[in-house]
Amino acid sequence: MAASEEARGAPAEAPDVARGLENLPVSAWPPGAGPPPFQYSPDHVAGPGADADPSQVSFPGCGCRGAPCRPGSCACLRGPAHYEDDLSLRARGAPGPLFECNALCACGEACGNRVVQRGLRFRLQVFWAGAKGWGLRTLDPVPEGQFVCEYAGEVLGRAEAQRRLRLQAAGDANYIIAVREHVRGGQVLETFVDPARVGNVGRFLNHSCEPNLLMVPVRIDSMVPKLALFAARHIWPQEELSYDYSGRFLNPMDSADPERPEPGEARKPCYCGAAACASFLPFDRSLFGPGATPTRGQGGAAAAPQLEGPRLPSR
Ligand SMILES: [Zn+2]
Ligand SMILES: [Zn+2]
Numbered sequence: 001m002a003a004s005e006e007a008r009g010a011p012a013e014a015p016d017v018a019r020g021l022e023n024l025p026v027s028a029w030p031p032g033a034g035p036p037p038f039q040y041s042p043d044h045v046a047g048p049g050a051d052a053d054p055s056q057v058s059f060p061g062c063g064c065r066g067a068p069c070r071p072g073s074c075a076c077l078r079g080p081a082h083y084e085d086d087l088s089l090r091a092r093g094a095p096g097p098l099f100e101c102n103a104l105c106a107c108g109e110a111c112g113n114r115v116v117q118r119g120l121r122f123r124l125q126v127f128w129a130g131a132k133g134w135g136l137r138t139l140d141p142v143p144e145g146q147f148v149c150e151y152a153g154e155v156l157g158r159a160e161a162q163r164r165l166r167l168q169a170a171g172d173a174n175y176i177i178a179v180r181e182h183v184r185g186g187q188v189l190e191t192f193v194d195p196a197r198v199g200n201v202g203r204f205l206n207h208s209c210e211p212n213l214l215m216v217p218v219r220i221d222s223m224v225p226k227l228a229l230f231a232a233r234h235i236w237p238q239e240e241l242s243y244d245y246s247g248r249f250l251n252p253m254d255s256a257d258p259e260r261p262e263p264g265e266a267r268k269p270c271y272c273g274a275a276a277c278a279s280f281l282p283f284d285r286s287l288f289g290p291g292a293t294p295t296r297g298q299g300g301a302a303a304a305p306q307l308e309g310p311r312l313p314s315r
């Protein structure tokens with residue numbers, strides 16, 4: 001049988017959506033089908049208007065050699081430890097600013113403050129999710145708190161993010177995410193990421209009003225945060241992975257303040273199927289200039305959430 005398959009030129013392995021660039025291959029379902037091509041990058045890349053190069057090392061490392069990185073002694077851990085011994089996220093809901101050990105740290109790869117940088121540890125699959133378009137699911141069980149994947153793409157300046165949104169036609173999927181973090185002194189730090197042209201598996205995550213992932217900004221080498229998605233609860237094999245584009249799930253304090261569209265404004269329906277479904281995808285007016293018509297996508301398409309979460313220390 002193998003011989004006849006070879007004779008027909010059948011590929012020996014299923015195609016990898018991640019093109020060999022992740023720790024694990026990312027399969028596609030159904031066999032023979034796959035999402036439209038895009039440039040795969042497991043990490044952020046600098047796009048137009050980006051304030052900082054996401055690949056630049058901008059933090060000093062800690063000097064922990066021989067002793068594990070622990071709060072009190074490790075310069076990277078200014079508050080309590082971010083992760084448990086099993087590498088699960090410790091603080092759920094409203095974590096403080098999260099800095100992992102970086103390229104300049106004296107500790108080794110086994111340091112417990114290196115989690116997101118280890119990359120994919122559960123097998124993921126891009127699959128056709130019907131009305132939602134392409135989606136992402138796990139093939140392995142994922143215990144609560146474990147890191148699943150990043151939402152990586154082009155890091156944009158605000159003007160470029162707005163320009164791209166305005167260029168979208170009605171019905172175009174919107175992948176651009178806007179993350180806002182409150183900095184000491186009342187400042188708001190904004191990060192815009194667009195994985196439409198260059199991005200990773202995170203671009204296939206659909207919105208859900210009852211998501212099983214939560215997004216946490218994690219800084220490693222660069223001031224540009226990685227947008228890390230952790231399991232909000234135990235996730236079973238074959239379950240679709242989702243998060244709340246509005247960021248409400250990360251910070252329930254903000255749930256009373258959803259941005260509401262004017263009557264008559266076009267909104268995209270939500271197909272998440274949750275009992276608490278809001279019927280429409282979240283809406284972020286602030287990205288749009290006056291008169292601009294927002295479009296929201298579902299089907300690997302991210303609306304723009306507000307992660308009104310971590311307060312960053314001034315460093
Ligand atoms: Zn350390
Ligand atoms: Zn360390």
Ligand SMILES: [Zn+2]
Nearest residue numbers: 062076101105
């Ligand atoms: Zn360190």
